[in-house]
Amino acid sequence: MSAYPTRKIEDWRWSDLSGLDALAAGHANDALPDLSRYWIDLDGPRLVFADGRFVEALSDRRGLTVTAVRSAPGHPLGDVAAAKATTGLWLTRTANTPAIGPIQIVHVASGGASHLSSRIELARDAHAEIVETHVGAGWSNVTATVALAEGARLMRTIRVLKTGGAHTDFTLATVAQAASYTSAALVTGADSARLEARIKLDGTGAFAEADGVMLSRGEQNLDSFTRVQHAAPGGSSRQVWRSVADDRSTASVAGRVEVARDAQKTDAEQSVKALLLARTATANAKPELEIFADDVKCAHGATVGELNRDALFYLQSRGVDPAAAKALLTRAFIADALDRIGDETVREAVTADAIAWLEAK
């Protein structure tokens, strides 16, 4: 019996971890899929991990350190990753280290359980960009601890393009004064996925943005939980999530903003919207605010809706067939989140992944 959290715990009420033990008992498939389609046209290091192992032969490390990071983040699944992982990325950058370009990671979890535990440490004014792509039909369980020093900037993109199985992902980040943490996620594949991030803004004027798009169909159960803790004054945070659920699938997004008593002049915004493509699909949207300071600007909004029938008819009356009309409107819906990806090449690649999902129906 596993000791994973159950749905009885509020923060896990939309997660489905029931299949993890069975997945972990499965076996890896030694044949690696063709990875070429997962690489984005960016000049930078490329790291391949397969079933929890680093594959040097398929990687272009460019001097990066690959090793298991043993610090437990204090999270039921993240701690499992930290305890069991035999590898991961250990990235340390300073403002003076020569630029290496965006780092791409492709992680293939073909079967069984694959754990990765990573650490990203950016010293004062350092910056880094990382694109993580998770594929395969096994269980990938990854965790990352992120420490951004004053003025450091990290841009992260997480793509879950699995063909089944499960993906669980936990990030613990601390963001110092005037530092910036941004992440964008696209979750399509995986029978079940849980993306979680706990981001603490503990320096004046720190910035965090955690956006995502979740696309579910069939019986998929996808959920995300982002918790942003404003612990210092003048910080700002953004959470923009768009989910689309079809068939009998469930897509759930929870976002929490916590503003400590000292975190005056906090500016926090949450926008969580879901689109149901079928009456049998389920979407949950839960933005939460917990404010102990009195001089803050916090905005949040959540909607769950269907495609606008008038707009669908309008497109059809102009010659667009129903499937294409649906895809066009759905694409417009998720663009709110995807358009926030700062790196244009990455944004286009992630948008192409989302369109491929829309057109796969």
Added chain:
Amino acid sequence: MLQINDLHATVGGKTILNGLTLTVNAGEVHAIMGPNGAGKSTLSYVLAGRAGYEVTGGSVTFDGHDLLALAPHQRAAAGLFLGLQYPVEIPGVSNLAFLRTALNAQRKQRGEAEASGAEFMKLVKVEAEGFGLSMDMLKRPVNVGFSGGEKKRNEMVQMAVLAPKLAVLDETDSGLDIDALRVVSDGINRLRSPERATLLITHYQRLLDYVVPDRVHVLVAGRIERSGGPELAHELEREGYVRQAA
């Protein structure tokens, strides 16, 4: 071009069209006038094939096609255009993307080559200028933040770019100030040709001062009650629709 024969249609179980018969030949402009609730908008939606408008009897032949057997997007590709009374706002989709998608979807269905980016832009630019819509507006999301008049001009740009065989314009004149009315009327007149036909659905005779129809029909309680030449519109304007008791 268009033959409507003994058309019956219901909306939500309620009979709205009740034996409507109408023929529009190529090269002609017809106006359908009538009081509120007569079935004018229902006729336009039935012709375009909107879900929820159920045809319970009769037939519609359009340019040799059994129109009622076609899906809405197929009707558009066959050359039918519906100018909406209330054009829909679509956040997140630019007017240009909307129109290019539409044009190429129609061309694809007709087995024609898709318009290249340059060809499309050239086409749109000319028509947008003609209807007084700036390129800046065309880059914005479909009808979002447009005034009533701008929405109708946008419908006209779409019509001109898609170049339909039959345009059904549902209350295109409503909500227009006099300048916009003139621009829209000029546009409709410009598109008049021996190969095309237009069906103007309107409540007021105002538009018909600028676009002189070949025939005017009075729609009352779901059927054409009277037909005549352009002078009929003026007569209706003077005497109202409720004259027919005699």
